[in-house]
Amino acid sequence: MRRGFVYSAAVAVVFSSILGLAWASPLTDQGTQPGLTYPIQASNSCKGCHANYDPSENLEPWNTWTGSMMAQATRDPLFWAALDVANNDVPGVGDFCLRCHTPNAWLAGRSEPPDGTVDGCMLDGKIDDPNASDFEGVSCHMCHRMMENTSPPAGEDPLYFENGQYWLDDTDCGGQGQPCRRGPYDYIAEGLTPPPHLWEHSPYHEGSGLCGNCHNVTNPVENLIIAGVDQGIAFPIERTYKEWQQSLYSIPDGLNPKTCQNCHMPDATANPSNACVQMSNDHNGDMPIHEFAGGNSWIPEVLRNAYPDLNMDAELAASRDAALDMLQNQSATVDVTAPLFVVDGSSMNATVKVTNLTGHKLPTGYPEGRRMWLNVEARDGDGVLFWESGAYDTLTGELASDVQLKVYQTKPGVWNLNSTNECDTADGVGDPIFHFVKNNCIKLDNRIPPLGFTGGSDLETQPVGYTYPETFSGSGILVNYDETDYTIFVPSGTKTPVTVHAYLRYQTASKDYVEFLLDEANDNGFADDCIERNSGLPGKTRAEVLYDFWTAYGRSAPVEMDGGNDATLILQPAPGAAQIHEVADFDDGTGTIDITYDPACGATDHTIVYGDLSNVRQLRYDDQACGLGPSGQASFNPGQGSVFWLIVGQDATKEGSYGQDSNRVERPEAQGMSSCDLPQQLLGSCDP
Ligand code: HEC
Ligand code: HEC
Ligand code: HEC
Ligand code: HEC
Ligand code: HEC
Numbered sequence: 001m002r003r004g005f006v007y008s009a010a011v012a013v014v015f016s017s018i019l020g021l022a023w024a025s026p027l028t029d030q031g032t033q034p035g036l037t038y039p040i041q042a043s044n045s046c047k048g049c050h051a052n053y054d055p056s057e058n059l060e061p062w063n064t065w066t067g068s069m070m071a072q073a074t075r076d077p078l079f080w081a082a083l084d085v086a087n088n089d090v091p092g093v094g095d096f097c098l099r100c101h102t103p104n105a106w107l108a109g110r111s112e113p114p115d116g117t118v119d120g121c122m123l124d125g126k127i128d129d130p131n132a133s134d135f136e137g138v139s140c141h142m143c144h145r146m147m148e149n150t151s152p153p154a155g156e157d158p159l160y161f162e163n164g165q166y167w168l169d170d171t172d173c174g175g176q177g178q179p180c181r182r183g184p185y186d187y188i189a190e191g192l193t194p195p196p197h198l199w200e201h202s203p204y205h206e207g208s209g210l211c212g213n214c215h216n217v218t219n220p221v222e223n224l225i226i227a228g229v230d231q232g233i234a235f236p237i238e239r240t241y242k243e244w245q246q247s248l249y250s251i252p253d254g255l256n257p258k259t260c261q262n263c264h265m266p267d268a269t270a271n272p273s274n275a276c277v278q279m280s281n282d283h284n285g286d287m288p289i290h291e292f293a294g295g296n297s298w299i300p301e302v303l304r305n306a307y308p309d310l311n312m313d314a315e316l317a318a319s320r321d322a323a324l325d326m327l328q329n330q331s332a333t334v335d336v337t338a339p340l341f342v343v344d345g346s347s348m349n350a351t352v353k354v355t356n357l358t359g360h361k362l363p364t365g366y367p368e369g370r371r372m373w374l375n376v377e378a379r380d381g382d383g384v385l386f387w388e389s390g391a392y393d394t395l396t397g398e399l400a401s402d403v404q405l406k407v408y409q410t411k412p413g414v415w416n417l418n419s420t421n422e423c424d425t426a427d428g429v430g431d432p433i434f435h436f437v438k439n440n441c442i443k444l445d446n447r448i449p450p451l452g453f454t455g456g457s458d459l460e461t462q463p464v465g466y467t468y469p470e471t472f473s474g475s476g477i478l479v480n481y482d483e484t485d486y487t488i489f490v491p492s493g494t495k496t497p498v499t500v501h502a503y504l505r506y507q508t509a510s511k512d513y514v515e516f517l518l519d520e521a522n523d524n525g526f527a528d529d530c531i532e533r534n535s536g537l538p539g540k541t542r543a544e545v546l547y548d549f550w551t552a553y554g555r556s557a558p559v560e561m562d563g564g565n566d567a568t569l570i571l572q573p574a575p576g577a578a579q580i581h582e583v584a585d586f587d588d589g590t591g592t593i594d595i596t597y598d599p600a601c602g603a604t605d606h607t608i609v610y611g612d613l614s615n616v617r618q619l620r621y622d623d624q625a626c627g628l629g630p631s632g633q634a635s636f637n638p639g640q641g642s643v644f645w646l647i648v649g650q651d652a653t654k655e656g657s658y659g660q661d662s663n664r665v666e667r668p669e670a671q672g673m674s675s676c677d678l679p680q681q682l683l684g685s686c687d688p
Contacts, residue, residue: 031165067319073137094118248452369513
């Protein structure tokens with residue numbers, strides 16, 4: 001019985017190679033070419049069974065996919081505005097773009113002459129018609145026909161990992177007049193009830209390589225230039241798949257193997273978990289949900305509002321929320337460290353550490369206008385803001401630039417555009433440029449590497465204009481976090497306690513980018529959008545349409561990414577400079593420490609608390625020597641390995657100061673130490 005379902009690769013090759021020669025697209029001529037024997041079926045034809053059977057709608061393939069950016073890739077107004085600029089920069093290049101953004105139309109030949117056009121004007125249907133299959137982005141049938149071509153035509157590879165050069169099964173697999181639907185299950189071997197349609201177990205669908213097809217985007221016309229020298233490799237526009245490959249997650253027997261699917265198609269845990277209306281199998285714990293949530297929560301919200309005829313209100317809202325959840329709970333942790341005490345009228349230092357929890361750079365993928373930044377605030381005891389970096393104005397969409405501003409982004413540019421002999425990212429008058437297909441150099445890439453990142457000297461993925469240290473010298477692995485030091489001036493008379501909070505903010509599209517697209521359309525006289533919607537043709541350029549949506553729907557408002565870690569630190573200004581106490585002697589043989597100390601504040605007695613750094617981090621800090629008197633010397637034996645201590649006055653209101661470790665290194669500076677009310681807390685438990 002199983003044999004009937006088994007697909008024969010040899011037959012597919014004959015078809016695709018013949019058709020490939022006939023229709024090969026000049027910029028993207030590898031993999032399956034337009035002109036399929038078996039056309040892609042609309043996702044509607046899957047909806048009847050793979051949708052609307054679970055009231056919560058949170059695991060059905062159709063309902064979860066349909067609001068995702070992958071399903072909206074051909075409705076995305078940002079895409080259309082950018083496509084016009086690309087076609088203006090390199091005439092004809094749109095065919096390349098459409099291959100990934102509307103595989104259905106591309107495979108049907110509607111993206112280049114003779115039957116189509118590279119601006120998408122020949123796509124069938126209306127942009128806000130939920131049944132127009134040219135506008136349904138990366139669709140069910142398309143993805144479930146993707147395969148490894150085990151005998152590709154001469155000169156071609158069985159698999160590609162860039163530029164949408166997918167191979168599709170284009171053979172009749174069991175006499176049903178259509179190809180097999182390839183998926184993760186082997187119904188026979190797993191003893192499951194098989195689907196009513198032809199199927200084929202496809203390990204390819206369970207791995208990241210499937211996603212790599214489109215999540216590495218390479219410039220089809222420009223090479224990478226570094227310091228004026230053509231590197232002989234095509235310019236890397238997006239490298240999400242490669243970044244993942246160079247991370248710890250890609251190592252199958254490593255510490256933490258995770259495919260794209262593991263994070264972007266999380267397994268359902270509902271009981272039962274059904275993949276179709278027949279509810280023939282319970283896949284609890286082994287049913288990947290088609291969420292495909294990334295960082296883009298803005299475009300789903302735009303489409304939900306701008307195109308009510310799509311009738312996808314609930315689905316688009318769910319995708320928006322899934323992206324917010326990714327950003328807020330799965331992307332990063334943010335930690336602030338600062339000294340325990342601060343003196344008003346002087347500057348203090350605070351360090352903000354951002355750790356990347358994703359499987360690629362943070363942020364990754366689309367380079368233009370995408371960014372993440374740190375918004376750091378210092379507030380006084382009344383909660384009044386007295387210092388800020390990375391302020392954003394939601395009314396104008398403007399990110400204020402200050403000297404300490406940290407923005408995480410990649411900035412591609414055009415080499416020597418303004419005769420500067422540099423990678424130029426602005427035009428002659430200083431306005432930022434975003435010429436996707438003209439970009440041939442990278443000015444900056446300070447995005448945070450993923451865990452275990454080995455791409456530190458790979459020309460395509462290395463940091464540029466920024467360095468990330470190795471985990472340890474010679475490891476060849478970069479750290480997956482970044483630390484930024486801020487100098488914060490605390491005005492005289494600032495009310496205590498001071499709070500420093502760091503917010504990490506993510507933005508899908510910057511104001512600069514949206515304005516650039518508009519300027520390009522105006523300056524170059526782009527035609528009004530040819531794509532119809534239910535209200536007719538918009539009568540505006542695509543960039544104007546985008547700009548209208550941008551102003552109407554929140555200007556791509558930044559999303560706060562907290563990683564669940566509240567990074568508030570309370571600082572207590574000391575009256576006068578806190579005194580650093582001296583380590584007079586340390587005997588490593590016995591572990592005895594001799595200290596000298598003075599009252600920093602007139603406290604009548606002092607306590608020394610000590611322990612090792614890991615204890616300090618967890619705020620578990622039980623070892624103390626108490627009753628040391630108002631000043632003088634003390635000697636005590638905290639034991640081997642004690643590297644940290646703190647001296648506090650017995651009078652909590654007057655506090656004390658901190659000390660040094662046995663190497664005379666000033667403490668505290670433990671990472672992640674949150675010591676809001678440490679002195680009081682310790683005093684409470686110390687009874688001399
Ligand atoms: C971007 C490619 C992609 C698109 C688009 C896509 N799928 Fe999938 N689908 C997958 C992958 C990959 C898996 C298996 C993931 C794994 O095993 O980790 C899968 C699994 C499935 C399964 C098995 C059970 C389950 O729900 O996970 C079904 C059924 C399915 N898809 C149907 C659909 C339908 C119907 C649509 C359209 C509404 C669709 N898929 C759209 C890639 C896709
Ligand atoms: C008549 C109902 C019906 C329709 C229509 C339908 N499916 Fe299915 N499909 C099923 C059932 C039932 C299963 C088995 C579900 C399970 O695993 O419990 C299934 C399973 C699948 C699988 C899993 C295959 C595997 O080996 O892992 C994929 C992929 C799939 N369908 C894709 C599609 C796509 C794509 C469409 C639309 C082009 C579609 N289906 C239309 C009923 C249907
Ligand atoms: C046929 C090409 C193609 C394939 C295959 C593909 N993607 Fe995509 N994906 C896209 C395009 C195009 C977009 C962006 C659409 C947009 O933003 O307009 C996208 C967007 C996404 C996003 C949302 C990005 C954001 O900014 O929020 C995620 C997440 C994603 N894909 C994950 C996956 C995963 C996981 C797989 C493999 C199971 C995969 N993709 C396979 C083309 C593809
Ligand atoms: C360890 C979990 C994890 C793995 C593995 C992972 N991702 Fe992600 N990905 C995330 C999280 C969390 C986000 C949201 C943060 C963000 O937008 O960068 C994200 C964001 C994205 C985005 C949105 C782009 C952006 O940064 O705004 C795309 C596209 C994407 N992932 C694709 C992929 C692909 C393709 C793979 C496999 C090659 C993959 N991811 C592997 C967790 C993961
Ligand atoms: C190899 C497949 C592929 C090709 C070719 C491609 N894209 Fe994309 N595009 C993607 C993927 C994948 C994403 C989502 C990446 C992410 O979110 O990080 C994307 C995202 C975008 C976005 C961002 C959309 C948003 O809402 O943030 C724009 C704009 C865009 N592409 C325009 C273009 C243009 C213009 C071209 C042609 C010059 C093009 N793309 C070619 C795969 C492709």
